[in-house]
Amino acid sequence: MNKLLIVVDMQNDFIDGTLGTQEAEHIVHKVVAKITEYEMAGRTIIFTMDTHSDDYPVTSEGKKLPVTHCIKDTPGWQISDAITTSIDLSKYKIYEKNTFGSSELARDLLNGLYDTATSIEIIGLCTDICVISNAMLVKTMLPEIPITVDASCCAGVTPNSHQNALEAMKMCHIEVKNNK
Template sequence: MEQYLLVIDMQNDFVDGSLGTKKAAAIVPDVVKKIEEFDGTILYTLDTHMENYLTTQEGKNLPVVHCVKDSKGWELNKSVKEAVEHKHGKRFLKETFGSKELAEYLVEQNKEHEIEKITVIGLCTDICVISNALLIKAFLPEVPVHVDALCCAGVTEESHQRALDAMKMCQILID
């Protein structure tokens, strides 16, 4: 049986860039350690926007340019990048909060080899982590989905906790 670690959007803009927070920067060592010690398959996402971001639905609601493809802010945090590359992580670009492509990939992997457990970590708990965890739970309802709260950070500590509580109500296990 297979195990997967999903590393969500550990990009410069979310760690210490245009949407970065002290809490996001503080989880980087724990995220790197989790990746390095994980015995299974690593998948990671990159929030990916184009130059026209501010004209998109998301850009109108969150008017802060971030994660523009091929910019420094779009790149993974250096320490996280080294860790996922060392473990041969597979990359998924996503234009929305949740990655349908990632969920569909996991469904196909589960058909080939039953997935024992999926663990989700990264940024931001209250936007992209919750979106991907719920999407994966919808696509794979019988696979246990875990979120490691110590390897996640939200926009605020309050919204981080609300997201964890919401995921818990949807039978996502909070570690």
């Protein structure tokens, strides 16, 4: 069985930075454990990184979410040290994205880069924005592959919006599990 793990936006600004939450801080150790589990099993892991530039405030997103975050090459843009000290990120594909979903990941899925995957698991931040966006892209590109979101390895902007996103994904045939 070839499982693929997609780790969404486990970046400092979403954990304890400008858009951080206690819920995000609380999932970091679970995310590290999940990544380690996949790595030890020799499974494929890919990462996404929210990536903005200095013009963020004048972008469409910046106008609707006027909190500057994940500016490329800043400390807030970096993937959490808890992850980077646990694994060698250079071994894995990282998709930088300037919006919620990764169009580059969608193209790679469409072009068969991950066709050997028998299932896909998605974890990360924020459940109600980037996790759900990427989950829907994956479901659209690979509708016959089972897709799971581990709710215990995700956090939303608020607990309520996290739960709403999980319910929306369930309605779109994405399995939601909660490995506490």
